[in-house]
Amino acid sequence: MALKVGIPRGLLYYYYGDLWRNFFQLLGIEVVVSGTTTKQMLDQGSKIDEVCLPVKVYLGHVCALRGKVDWLFIPRVISVAPKQYSCPKMMGLPDVVRANFPDLPPMLSVDVNLRKSRFVLYRAVVDLGKRLGKSPWSSLKTWVRASRQIDAVAVKQDESVSGIRIGLVGHPYILKDSQISMDITGKLVRLGVRVIDVGDVPREEANSAAERLTKPIFWNYCQRLVGAALALIYSPRRLDGLVYVTSFSCGPDSLLGEMLGWHARKCNIPLLTLALDEHTGEAGLVTRLEAFVDMLDRRNKLCW
Amino acid sequence: MLVTFPHMGTLDIILKALFRGAGLLVLPPPLVTRQTLELGAKYSPETACLPFKIALGNYIQGLSLGADTIITCGGEGPCRLGYYAEVQKNILTGLGYKFDMIAIEPNIKSVWHVVNELVGIKKWRQLYQAIQLAGAKLAATDSIERQSWFYRPREVAVGQVDQLRNNVLQTVDAAIDKAGVASALSKFAGNLAKLVIKPDFQPLRIGLVGEIYVMLDHFANQDLVKKLGQLGAEVYGTILLGDYVHTHISKNRVARHSYQTVLKLAAPYLGHYIGGHGIDSIGNTIKLGQEGFDGIIQVFPITCMPEVIAKNILPEVSDAIDIPVLSLGFDEHTGTAGMVTRLEAFVDLLTYRRRKQA
Numbered sequence: 001m002a003l004k005v006g007i008p009r010g011l012l013y014y015y016y017g018d019l020w021r022n023f024f025q026l027l028g029i030e031v032v033v034s035g036t037t038t039k040q041m042l043d044q045g046s047k048i049d050e051v052c053l054p055v056k057v058y059l060g061h062v063c064a065l066r067g068k069v070d071w072l073f074i075p076r077v078i079s080v081a082p083k084q085y086s087c088p089k090m091m092g093l094p095d096v097v098r099a100n101f102p103d104l105p106p107m108l109s110v111d112v113n114l115r116k117s118r119f120v121l122y123r124a125v126v127d128l129g130k131r132l133g134k135s136p137w138s139s140l141k142t143w144v145r146a147s148r149q150i151d152a153v154a155v156k157q158d159e160s161v162s163g164i165r166i167g168l169v170g171h172p173y174i175l176k177d178s179q180i181s182m183d184i185t186g187k188l189v190r191l192g193v194r195v196i197d198v199g200d201v202p203r204e205e206a207n208s209a210a211e212r213l214t215k216p217i218f219w220n221y222c223q224r225l226v227g228a229a230l231a232l233i234y235s236p237r238r239l240d241g242l243v244y245v246t247s248f249s250c251g252p253d254s255l256l257g258e259m260l261g262w263h264a265r266k267c268n269i270p271l272l273t274l275a276l277d278e279h280t281g282e283a284g285l286v287t288r289l290e291a292f293v294d295m296l297d298r299r300n301k302l303c304w
Numbered sequence: 305m306l307v308t309f310p311h312m313g314t315l316d317i318i319l320k321a322l323f324r325g326a327g328l329l330v331l332p333p334p335l336v337t338r339q340t341l342e343l344g345a346k347y348s349p350e351t352a353c354l355p356f357k358i359a360l361g362n363y364i365q366g367l368s369l370g371a372d373t374i375i376t377c378g379g380e381g382p383c384r385l386g387y388y389a390e391v392q393k394n395i396l397t398g399l400g401y402k403f404d405m406i407a408i409e410p411n412i413k414s415v416w417h418v419v420n421e422l423v424g425i426k427k428w429r430q431l432y433q434a435i436q437l438a439g440a441k442l443a444a445t446d447s448i449e450r451q452s453w454f455y456r457p458r459e460v461a462v463g464q465v466d467q468l469r470n471n472v473l474q475t476v477d478a479a480i481d482k483a484g485v486a487s488a489l490s491k492f493a494g495n496l497a498k499l500v501i502k503p504d505f506q507p508l509r510i511g512l513v514g515e516i517y518v519m520l521d522h523f524a525n526q527d528l529v530k531k532l533g534q535l536g537a538e539v540y541g542t543i544l545l546g547d548y549v550h551t552h553i554s555k556n557r558v559a560r561h562s563y564q565t566v567l568k569l570a571a572p573y574l575g576h577y578i579g580g581h582g583i584d585s586i587g588n589t590i591k592l593g594q595e596g597f598d599g600i601i602q603v604f605p606i607t608c609m610p611e612v613i614a615k616n617i618l619p620e621v622s623d624a625i626d627i628p629v630l631s632l633g634f635d636e637h638t639g640t641a642g643m644v645t646r647l648e649a650f651v652d653l654l655t656y657r658r659r660k661q662a
Contacts, residue, residue, distance in 0.1 A: 050612045050633070078576060085382035088578040092613035095574045099620035111576060215390045218381030251384055251609040254351040255391045262394050275351075 003132065004030045005108060006069030009037070010058030011090060012077055014172040015221075020073065022146035023125075027134055032069050034061040037179035046278055048100060053180055053247040053277050054173045055089050055096075062097055062104065071108040071132075072097075075124075078113040084220040085115070087252060108132075164296050165194045167232040169260065170245035171225060172199050174276070182282050184245060184274070184289070191293045196239070201228035209234060213259070222252045226259065233263050241270045241296045243289075248277035270296065305404075306331050307373045308366030310359035313520035314445045315545060317477045318438050323375070325434025326423045333366035336523040340365060345636045347395050353384060354524055354605035354635050355517040360392050367401045378409035382579035383610060440482045444489050446546040448472055451496055453540060456533025457507035460500045466530060468495050507538040508654050511592035513585040514603040515611050516543050518634050525603055526640050528632075528647070532601075535651045540597070542588040543581065566591055573617050573624075582610030586617060593627035598654045606633040628653060 005024050007013060013020075017033070024031045034041075041060025048059055065072060074094045077086045085091070094109040108131060110124045122140060129139025166188060174180050175197065188195045203224075210216070210227030212234070217223040232239055242264055246253040257273055264271040272292045274285065306329050309319050316332050323330045334340070336358055344361030363374055379386025389407035396403065408418050416425075423431060448469060455465045475488040510532060518524045519541055532539050550559035566587030567577075574586045589600050602618060604611030615631045622629040630650045632643065 048616050050606070050615065076576060083380065085579070088382050088580070088582065088609035088613055091382065091576055091578045092574060092582065092610075092617070096613060096616050099573065099617045113576075213390075215378070215387070218386060249351055249607050249612075251351075251353075251607060252387075254349045254607070255384055255387050258349045258391050258394065262398070 002028075002030050003071065004032055004069045005071045005073050005132075006032045006034065006065035006105065007073045008058055008061035008065060009034045010061045010177070011054055011093075011173050012075075012086075014176050019146055022149055023143055024073075026142045026146055027129070027132065027139070029132060032065065034064045037061070037177050038064075039179070042179065042278055048096065050249060051089060051096075052250045054171070054177075054250075055093070056278065057177065057180055058093070059097065059101070062101060066101075066104055069105050072105050073108045076109055076111045078111060079115040079220065080112065081220050082115060083216075084218050084223065086221065087219050089251075163192055163194050164240045164293065164300065165196060165238070166293075166296070167196050167198065167229065167239050167242045168245070169198045169225065169229045169232075169242060171221060174245055174247060175199070180247070180276060181245060182276075182280070182285055184243070184285070187286060187289055188243070188293070191290065193293055196232060198225060198228040198232065201231050205231045212263070217252075217256070219252045222256055226256055229260055230263060233260075233267050233269060239269055240300060241272065241292065243292070244271060244273045246273065246275050248275045270299070305329060305373050306371045307375055308333050308363065308369075308371035309375050310362045311336050311521070312355075312517055313522065313545070314449075314473060315520075317445055317473065318442045318545070319375075320477070321441050322434050322438035325437055326419075326431055327427065328422060331366060331369060331371045333362040333371075334369070336362065336521070341523075341636050347399065349391075351607050352391075353608050355515075356384070356388055356392070357636060358521075358524060359388065360395065363392060363396060364399070364401075367396065367403055372402070373404045373406065375406045375408070378407040378414070380410060385580070437480075437482060437485075440485045441476055441479070442546050442549065444476050444485050445473065446544045447489060448476070448492060449541070449544060451493065453529070453533070453538060455496050455499060455501070456530065457536045457538050458501040458505055460502060462534055464499060465496070465533070468492060505536075507536050508598045508651065508658065509596075510537045510539055510651075510654070511588065511597045511600045512539055512541040512603060513581075513588045513592075513600055514614075515581055515605060515608050516548060518603045518605055519543050520545065524605075524634060526634070526638065526643055528601075528603065528643075531644060531647055532651070535647060537598075537651055537654075540592070542584065542592070573621055574614070578610045578613055580608065580610035582614040585611065585614040586621060589618060589621050589627070589629060590625055593621075593625040597627065598658060599628040599630065599650065601650070602629060602631045604631075604633055606635040606638075608633075628657070 007017065007020055021031045021033065037057050041064055042057060044063040045056035045060035048056060062072065074097055076091060076094050078091050079085050094107060098107065110128045112121060112124050114120055125139050125143045126136040129136065168175065168185060175185065185195055206224055206227035209231035210223055212230055217226060244257060244260055246257060261271055307323055308331050311333060320330055320332060340361035341358055343364050344357035348357045348360050376389050378389055389405055393405045406418055408414055419425065452465050452469050459465050472488055472492040476485055479485045479488060512519055529539050547559060550556035551563045566584055569590040570583045570587035574583050577583050585602055592600060602615060618629050618631065
């Protein structure tokens with residue numbers, strides 16, 4: 001009997017999805033990843049109050065896997081680095097799912113807390129393997145193999161195109177999900193803009209740029225995001241504008257937007273903040289992007 | 305150097321005693337009013353939480369009056385509180401204020417550094433006395449709060465308890481030594497004992513859980529505790545300043561033990577600490593449910609991350625231990641009338657429920 005593990009396509013899937021899928025597949029387990037986000041998923045997830053859009057979408061993906069898998073893989077990622085946390089909503093995710101969505105397949109959840117020690121990760125891997133009936137040794141071996149295959153992938157940047165250069169700042173689970181972001185990247189490209197995604201900024205550059213912060217940010221994914229954004233803001237190659245995409249009730253982003261704005265003002269780079277929720281209309285978004293690009297275009301003609 | 309700080313309920317009484325005792329010049333910000341909140345909200349990020357906005361309002365008013373140093377807390381997450389000071393410092397600098405922001409991080413090194421810088425470790429005797437007096441005032445304000453919870457629903461002439469409470473808080477604030485604090489307290493207790501109270505009245509017992517700032521600050525929660533008292537409910541707040549200090553700062557053994565108990569109760573519903581008081585809200589709801597409380601009210605600033613998670617788990621807890629839970633979020637747009645209506649409805653429901661069970 002082949003076990004099927006379901007992974008919802010949301011939140012941290014956009015960071016570790018390939019690694020997780022690799023791991024399960026190498027263990028000989030079939031993996032089902034929920035499809036791209038649909039309106040129906042969004043409606044199902046919106047049952048939950050006051051959480052941010054990406055969490056609602058995640059819950060929708062969880063519902064979409066109902067009846068299709070034997071296990072649901074919903075890890076509790078508390079921290080992935082010393083002195084840092086993920087975010088309270090990610091830390092409470094398995095509990096929110098369990099409390100609000102009955103009749104789901106059993107949950108394959110494991111606590112990942114690397115605040116104090118990196119080795120906790122290996123314990124988590126062993127625990128996970130044990131619940132799937134694998135020996136500690138084979139789980140660990142598989143994990144190392146799975147992560148090696150991922151590390152090899154590197155992103156190449158195409159720097160040849162001229163025209164307006166806009167830095168696009170936002171969590172990958174917003175930008176890469178075209179239902180949430182309404183394909184902002186595509187819309188900008190169609191307006192003839194060269195888009196630089198913060199996700200493509202090399203990690204080392206982001207880390208060194210983050211040292212400009214007077215106090216390190218204790219939300220890991222935000223520290224990376226802001227670091228990468230600062231790397232773009234202070235990069236020697238001039239950026240014409242920044243678009244900061246966030247979801248309406250994202251806690252960390254509400255404060256970080258202020259910090260980003262501060263640095264952007266200092267470097268005289270226009271910043272457009274777009275806060276998205278399930279009520280955001282596409283037409284309004286397009287108008288704002290067009291106006292922003294027009295403004296940058298005009299500004300360039302006047303200044304240079 | 306003229307020091308100011310953020311308000312939170314009666315925290316100013318304790319901080320004044322502590323800072324003045326340590327020999328600092330203190331200028332507390334004006335009492336929080338609608339204007340404070342509007343000032344704060346105007347310059348805050350839109351979806352920052354209510355405490356952020358009120359504190360920013362406090363700083364603006366304090367600095368405008370001439371303060372040049374802000375003492376506040378830092379933090380290591382995952383609640384946003386830990387990053388408040390950084391962002392507020394930037395906003396205030398952008399507004400053109402000149403000041404020093406001293407954010408005390410929750411570790412011994414940072415505390416030592418700040419104390420040494422501001423006061424000088426050599427003045428340890430004076431510091432010790434300041435801490436003693438502040439501690440006495442802390443215990444006194446908590447005790448006043450507890451007694452008010454008890455007497456408010458029982459008083460016959462509405463408003464007397466609050467009058468006595470305001471008077472005693474002023475006396476405690478003005479007290480210069482522990483004896484002064486003690487005599488104010490005993491006078492308060494004597495006055496309460498003389499109050500005419502409803503005979504044989506069994507008020508509803510409502511537990512408050514949620515976020516510390518909104519729970520303790522009567523401006524932020526729009527006098528929730530007072531209103532519940534006047535509706536005939538005896539309120540029990542699960543967080544008082546003293547509890548917080550004993551649990552997380554001085555690490556008192558008894559307080560730690562009861563905190564651990566609460567965490568254990570919460571574990572089946574919420575498997576990990578999620579910052580702020582999220583897990584306490586779950587654990588305390590269960591604890592009070594088992595103690596036979598009639599209902600629970602969860603209070604939090606809208607967009608508070610830990611409490612939003614708790615809020616979405618509380619319905620499950622409410623079903624499992626059979627206790628009604630009302631979640632109330634607060635921000636600068638919260639209207640009093642709407643809140644009172646919800647409180648009245650909740651109290652009616654609890655009264656009906658109790659009658660049915662009897």
